[in-house]
Structures are given as structure tokens and as C-alpha cells.
Amino acid sequence: MLNPHPGLPEFTYVKPASLDEACGFLVDHAGEVRLISGGTDLLVRMRDKAFKPAYVVDIKGLEGTDVLAFDPKSGLRIGAAVPMNRVVAHPDVQKHYPLLAKAAKSVASYQLRNRATIVGNICNASPAGDTLGACLVLGGRLNIYGKDGERFEDLVTFFKGPGKTSLQPGEIVISISFPLPEKGAKGTYLKLGRNKLSDLAIVGVTVYGFPDKMIESGFRIKVALTSVAATPLMPPVVETVLSEKEITEDTIQKAANASMDACFPIDDVRGSARYRKEMVRNLTRNAITEVWGQLQSGTKNRLEANR
């Protein structure tokens, strides 16, 4: 092999000055355009000739894409051009959304996270995206701009398959917003990679729970699974198992089994489907146990503080 690193295929780089201009360009050149924010996935796919867009449109600099703001009344907003390191380092993210910081920090390396973005991770719609689970359980909502103006979509309905989303031609995701976290919420993201850090996930399990008096078990616990189906999953059956009666080792095991049954992974270079299923069960059990332990000590502390 004379040239092990073929360059990027030919394309035209476009940097629109406004959302309207960007949108118009996307409509006029439907099917020929790829958007670039951090480019950490796009450039690899283009180099490998998986994508051959005629135009690469840079969304950095467009209105609202650079916003990273926390409002104690409405929550957090992260623009499409905000690199993951900025999110991880933000004091309000660390304080109110530690799960999101943890998930973002598990992506590749420090220098890659200076380019990679959370919205890019979402729009890329890889079933293995490390931040997808956290964004789902935290109730992420996308702000999307199109030729008819702005619209909002909950992240749960956004993923349609590997690399496929509900975005319509001409649409651009400007930002993702999260409501305020629930009182006393705890969460974790457990990622199984071929090495301990920095690799793509073979299986990813995100668990997020909070006290809820309306629920039989006293806690609402959400579980998101990544890298185990064509899209990220939030199996309702797992949530039901954890809400119907008191949470014990036995119910946690039942929830872990339900997670395993709810996913349908594939065999690939990183792991076999059978291995993935068993790891989903084990990681789900570990993650729920971890979060459950934190929730219990959180409740105890509150009771003592109220005394």
C-alpha cells in the first residue's frame, strides 16, 4: 500500500453566515450536503468513502450554536457547536448534570473532545454514541431550525436507525435543552470497551433515578441502553419492574434480565451479539445497584437533616 492514508475526497466547503442561508442551501442541495461541527466522525467517514458529499456546510458560528447556558428556572442548553470539553468543564453541568459530564468524558481522548460535540454525537445517530443514554434519561429536547422556522423534538423520538434521524431535508439542530434535574437524582454511565478508557462502547448502560412518592417503589429509575440495537433503547419494561414494588437485589436482577431480553444487538468487530446480551444484563445490574445505593444514602441524609 503506497498511500495508507488517502486524503479526503473532493468537496466544496461552505460557511453560511446565518441559519436562513444555511437552511436555504440545504434545501437547494438536498442529498448532497453533510453538516460539519466538530468533524470527528464526518472526516473519518469521508476519508473511508462512506460519505461522499458534494458540499460540507460548517454550522459553527450560526445563531445559537455556541450557547452553553444554565438557568436555575428552566435548565441547561447546549449549542450544536459547543465542544464536549466545554460541557464537561462547566461548573453548572458538574453540579446539576454530573451524569452528562461523566458520559461526555468517556468519549475518546481530551484532544478529540475539544472538537467533538454532544449535538454532533446525537445527529450522527450511531447506536454506540456515548452521550446518547445520558441525553435520553435526562429528558433532552432538540431545538431544530428548518425552512418553516423553529421546532422542538424530544430526543426519544429522534433516532430512527443507525445514522438515521427524524431530521427533514433542510433542517439543522441548533441546540439541545435539558429540564432541571429532579430533586435527589443520581445517575451513572457504565461503558464496556475493549480497553478501560477511550474506546468505542461494546455496550453502554445509563441509569438515572430519583425519589418519586407517586410510585410504588418510591423511586423512578430510567435505564438507557446503547450499542445493543439499531437505535439507543429505553425499555419501558425495565422501568416498570423497578417501580412496581420495593427495590431489592431480586428486583434489580429482574430488571437486569428484562434489559437483556429487551435488546437485540448484532455481531461485529467489537463483540458478538450473545456476549453483548450477557454484558447488558451484568452492566445493568451493576449500574442500578450503584445508583440505588446512592439514592438510599441520599434519602437517609435528607431524613437526618430534617430531624
Added chain:
Amino acid sequence: MTSYHQITLKVNGETEVVNVPANMTMMVMLREELGLTGVKNGCAAGECGACTVLMNGEPVNSCMVLAAECDGAEVITIEGLSHNGQLIKLQEMLIAKGGVQCGFCTPGMLISAFALLKRNPDPSENEIREALIGNLCRCTGYVRIIDAVKASVEK
């Protein structure tokens, strides 16, 4: 069709004006347009870190940035780390501790370590390891490199 873009950027303190095709990465621009061959072409996929440079003060994989995106940027490569042939302590320690063997990973490793010390002047071993995750070395087994970073912050 490839578009061409005239960009102005600062590289190691010098203002440069270059005309780059859209499909040229920052790594190729630095190496082939500006002759800064300390920027190494390893995996060209954002995995190995050999092409790491500082862009606006933060380390990035220059193979994962389009040259056209660098308009107005300030870039520091390994060539800009030392001044008038005077090595910085980090470089001296890397030599002293035997952290350089074939030398291919060294420029990226130094840039990543330099960026770490800038944001965290007294890192723990774990923090050093985390900061260097994106820089692969096939010779030294990493221990000597980590020792060098530690030694460079010892008083």
C-alpha cells in the same frame, strides 16, 4: 468540485496566509504548505494523537480539522514550543527520563502534556494518564513518559 479558500492564521507566532483546497486537513497544511514536519501523520483518524497541535490554546488532532476551518486561528506546533533552541522543562525531562525512543509520538505527546500543565499545573498521575489517553506510543510503554511529566512539575 473542490473549493479553494484563502485563510489567514497565526502559526507559532507568525502570521501566515495560505490558499487551501477544501479537502485539505490542517495536518497536511502544516506539514506540506508550511513545512512543519514535527506534526506527524499517524492514523489520520483522530486515534493516535501524533498530529496533536494547540489550536486557540487547546490541543486538537490536526488531522480532524479542515484547513479551511483554521481561518483566524492561532496554532502552536512542536516547533513553537521551545524558544531560540532553548527546550522547555517538559522536553528536557522527556529526554532525561528516556521517554523518547523512535520519536514519532513525541511531538503530539509534548503538546498534550504541555496543554495539561497549562490547565492543571500540579496533576496527579491519574490526571496525567487521562490527559495522554489520546497519544499512542509503541516504544516506551508510557511509564517513562508519565515519569517525565511528573518530573517536570516537581519542585
